[in-house]
Amino acid sequence: MSLPDSDRDLVVDALEREPTTAEAALFENLWSEHCAYRSSRPLLSAFDSEGEQVVVGPGDDAAVVAVDEDTYVAIGIESHNHPSYVDPYDGAATGVGGIVRDILSMGAYPIALTDSIYFGEFEREHSRYLLDGVVEGIGDYGNSIGVPTVRGSTQFHEKYEGNPLVNVSCVGLVDDERLVTADAKEPGNRLVLLGNATGRDGLGGASFASEDLSEDAETEDRPAVQVGDPYTEKLLIEANEELVEADLVEAARDLGAAGLGGATSEMVAKGDLGARIDLDAVHLRETGMNATEIVLAESQERMAYEVRPENVEAVADVADHYDLGFSVIGEVTDTGRYVCEFEGDTVVDVPAIFVADGAPMNDLPAVEPTEPERSLPEAEVEAAFEAVVASPNTASKRWVYRQYDHEVGVRTALRPGDDVALLALRDVGKGLAISAGANPGWTETAPYDGARAVAIENATNIAAKGATPLAAVDCLNGGNPEKPDVYGDFVAMVDGLADACSTLDVPVVGGNVSLYNDSAAGPIPPTPTLSMIGVKDGYDAPPLSLDGGKSLVLVGEHASAVGGSEYLAQMGGTDRFPSLPENPREFVETLATVANDPTTTAVHDVSDGGLAVTLAEMVTAEAGADVAVPDRLALFSEAPGRAVVETSEPRSVAETFEEVAPVVVLGSSTNDGLLRVDVEDHPNVEYDASEIVALRETIEAAMD
Known part of the structure; x- marks a missing residue:
């Protein structure tokens, strides 16, 4: 680890001296791209994050929104990309642990x-190795702590070969009386550390996540990857x-990036206060650890709490009951300075706000993305249908989600x-709908419109089950922002997502940014x-499976543009990105x-792979x-903001959508288990359900 010269100069000017070793390391990690968002924070003001339902917006460990006046939902998202390349099992598992603790920290x-x-x-052996380890890590950790993994997405693209992405989100229940935030409240209160002992694992994780992956990352960067212990996390959940x-x-505050130093300095900085930390009091797993290691280690399953002096003993009793480590590591002060002492020496003495929030922002050049030319392949419909339906991107993800306990907690x-x-x-008679994902084919083709499409598609997913979008969190993943073309794509992506969420009236209440996702394979x-x-009243919803013997309608018109589609990924060629609905909010509401009408028996949005x-x-x-x-092309276009509805009253659907979107009669559902598609000027497509299942078992067949 080393502090860049330009940052060191700022630190020296502020401190009027050279920083100590521990101070330099603390600044390097807290001022890293991963923690400080130096290249992205200037862009994030584009997001609308306010609304009457928003209780806690961006800036805390997680956001909190109101389902009704008595029930709140905490929601957060984080990335664990670099660690999951170096060690797919532990990298993914600790990503789950970290986001769960973010939810805990809100009460x-x-x-x-x-x-x-x-x-x-998917055809690459290394990709399947990473997939296997990541899914096992997520499954083992989530299953062990008793939190169901209920939703997600799995995508394959050649440009993730040297840098996979693992983005995990979590939701939790809270109310006004239980709500906790990260800002320290009062001088004299104690700072306590609860959970696992501190070791050397995860050292420099924040700075590691803020640089491109090297070719030897799997061996050289292994010490920067944390090791998880889900059984301690489960105890921590119950103790919290x-x-x-x-x-x-x-x-x-959860101890995540930059460890103890990051969590405690940010807590007191948020409260415009200071802290005195006794590093000798920290309970350790290893002997001989120095001050820098104790400050920055990212050992998992640890939480920092501000506690009133009279409550310290009660907190210690709870820790003892759950057999968790416990240390009183310092106190909140009114000095505004963050001070750490070790073996009789002051090893850190810096302004709390300066170290936690003083990183300078980057002003980077950006090259605006260009739209691709149209060059479409000549392809037989049947061959294209089979290639698209069998693609790992559109094939069944049953192999993935069957490894997750998605029903623990009996809320699913x-x-x-x-x-x-x-x-x-x-308790409140409500259903909470959750959608998650992105399509890299869309945003690679058209970063701005592709990101808009991601927002519209997620909102359409929620509406297809009769729910109304409430709020969102995002994980913005990009390559090396110092490359103007890469940064230009990132800027367009951020603007597109922000514009679409604003148009949908969905506040973006929190999120995560992960840059420097570059490797020898490129960005x-x-x-x-x-x-x-x-949210919706009740928790019944129309399935995506057909009932049979009814009308099938397409809500939204047929599209002919196939840019960013799985059809082009499989068959070759390029095309412009499809046009987006002019009134997505009205479309989603309608x-x-x-979907909630009793004459509707099935609804499924049109997304990856199109109508096929x-x-x-x-x-x-x-x-x-x-x-x-x-x-x-109508069979394979992935134009978002469309859905297939099975209904006994197609005229009623058309009347409901009359002022919002066209409704096209596709045909009817049958009772014979056959899919027949009449494509004008092409041979018909016909498959029975068992043939379709066989086509869609691509991942299952290769991984089992």
């Missing part, structure tokens, strides 16, 4: 996880619940494999993972109304579909 009880994961081409219920916590009303997860909030595609939540995949996923052994489309 919330975690109830669900989502995972959005991105790898190189007891502390919050007993009103023993004034403020809380709609299981993985549908458009969203739906959780039953029985990743700009990837704006979005995790969106919505689709939710139709939508219809293939809706067909079952008992219910088929007989439809017609005007041309080959």
Whole structure:
């Protein structure tokens, strides 16, 4: 680890002396791209983060939004990209642990996880190795702590080969009386450390996440990857619940990036206060650790709390009950300075706000993205259908989600494999819908419109189950921002996502930025993972599976542009990105109304793979579909803001959408389990349900 010369000069000017070794390391990590968002923070003001439902917006460990006046939902998202390349199992597992603790720090009880994961081409052995380790890490950790993984996405693209992405989000339940924030409250209060002992694992993790992956990263950077212990995390979850219920916590912060130094300096900086930390008091796992190691280690399953002096003993008793480590490591002061002492020496003495929030922002050049030319392949419809439906990007993800316990907690009303997860909030009679993911094919082709499409698609997923979008968090993944073309794509992606969420009236209440996702294979595609939540009365929803014997309509018109589609990824060629709906908010609201109508028996959005995949996923052994489309491209366009609705009253659907979007009659659902597609001027496509299942078992067949 080393502090860049330009940053060192600023630090020297502020301190009027050279920084100590521990100070230099603390500044390097807290001023890293990973912690300080030096290249992205100037862009984030584009997001609308306010709304009457927003209780806590950006800036804390997680956001909090109101479902109703008595029930709040905490939601957060984070990336663990570099660690998951170096050590896929522990990198992914500790990503789960970290985001769960972010939810704990708000006083919330975690109830669900989502995972959005991105790898190189599936045909590569190394991609499958990473997929196997990441899924096992997520599954083992989530299953062990009793938090269900209910939703996510899995994407493959050649540009993730040297740098996979692992983006994990979590939601939890909280209310006004239990709510905790990260800002320290009062001088004289104690700072306590609860959880695992501190070791040397994860040293410099924040700075490691702020640079390109090298060719030897899997060996050279292994010490920067944390090692998780889900059983301690489960104890920490229950201990945190007891502390919050007993009103023993004034403020809380998860020990994540930059470890103890990051968590405690940020807590007091947020409260415009200071702290004195006794590093000798920290309970350690290893002997001989120096001050810098204790300050910056990112050992997992640790929380920092601000506690009133009279409550310290009660907190210690809770820690003892759950067999968790406990240390009183210092106190909040009114000096505004962050001070750490070790073995009789002052090793850190810096202004708290300066170290926590004083990093200078980068002013980087950006090259505006260009739109691709149109060069379409000549492809037989049947061959294209089979290639698209069998693609790992559109194939069944059952191999992934069957490794997750998605029903623990008994709230899961709609299981993985549908458009969203739906959780039953029985105490208030509400359903909480969760959608998560992004499509790198879209944002690589058109960063601005592709990101807009990601937002619209997630909102459409929620509406397809009759819910109304409430709020979203984002994980903005990009390559090396020092490259003007890469940064230009990133800027366009951020603007597109912000504009679409604003148009949808969905506040973006928090998120994460992960840059420097470059490797010897080049930069990743700009990837704006979005995790969106919505609510509805009750927790029943129309499935995506057909019922049979009814009309099938396409809400939204047929599209002919196929830019960014799986069709082009499989068959070759380029094209412009499809046009987006002019009134996405009205579309989403109207689709939710139709989905809740008793005459609607199935709804499924049109997304990856276009109508071909939508219809293939809706067909079952008992219910088929007989439809017609005007041309080959209409079958494969992935234009967002569209859905297929099975209904006994197609005229009613058309009337409901009359002022919002066109409604096209596709055909009808049948009772024979066959999918028949009449493509004008092309041979018809016909498959039975068992043939479609066989096509869609690409991942299952290769990984089992």
